[in-house]
Amino acid sequence: MNSVESQVMVILGARPREARHLLAILQEIQAAFRYLPKEALLIVAGALGISAARVFSVAGFYKALSFTPKGERLLTVCQGTACHLRGSGKLIESLQSRLGFKIGQSSSDGRLGLESVNCLGACALAPVATVDGAVHGHLTPEKALELI
Ligand code: FES
Numbered sequence: 226m227n228s229v230e231s232q233v234m235v236i237l238g239a240r241p242r243e244a245r246h247l248l249a250i251l252q253e254i255q256a257a258f259r260y261l262p263k264e265a266l267l268i269v270a271g272a273l274g275i276s277a278a279r280v281f282s283v284a285g286f287y288k289a290l291s292f293t294p295k296g297e298r299l300l301t302v303c304q305g306t307a308c309h310l311r312g313s314g315k316l317i318e319s320l321q322s323r324l325g326f327k328i329g330q331s332s333s334d335g336r337l338g339l340e341s342v343n344c345l346g347a348c349a350l351a352p353v354a355t356v357d358g359a360v361h362g363h364l365t366p367e368k369a370l371e372l373i
Contacts, residue, residue: 232257233265237272244275247283251290259335260294288340296331296338300373302354302364305344311351317341319366337373 226234236253240246247269254265261284270277284290302308302317321327324339331338347353350362356372 229258229262229264230268233268237269242272242274244273244279247273247275247280248287251280251284251287255290258294259297260291263292288342294331294335297336298357298373299338299340300354300356300369301340301342301345302328302369303343303345303347303352304341305348305351307344307348308351308353313352316352316354316364316366316369320369323366323370 233254236250236257239253240249250269250273251261251266254261254269258265266280266284267277270280273280284292300320302313302320304313304317317328320339324332324337326332326339328339328341342355345353345355345360347360347362350360352364353360353362354364354369354372355361361368361372
């Protein structure tokens with residue numbers, strides 16, 4: 226049994242093997258590997274007795290789940306209306322330019338991921354971003370880069 230198989234078996238062993246637990250299982254696999262290895266998804270499909278197509282469909286639906294590795298740290302910039310009106314577009318352009326990779330991608334060393342979201346619920350602080358889940362407001366590119 227390889228590393229992926231053994232970790233997935235531990236995750237599967239933590240709850241009943243029922244399809245209703247699919248999302249929770251996928252979230253745990255995402256947390257363990259920082260992405261969803263294809264091999265892991267096939268194991269989950271077999272263990273839960275559901276089609277691989279269903280597992281891949283659920284995995285592809287949620288933005289928090291990824292088929293490619295996410296950065297160890299995650300900068301998520303809000304692109305909601307309030308943040309857009311307060312310059313989140315320019316913030317994202319500047320970050321992409323300075324970091325050398327685009328929204329939805331990670332740095333080549335895997336240490337930082339850059340993502341966007343539609344509203345973080347902190348519109349009064351626009352433009353807003355989170356770093357590893359912590360909310361930061363009134364951001365400029367310089368402030369955002371300092372945070373990471
Ligand atoms: S629009 Fe950005 S936090 Fe609401």
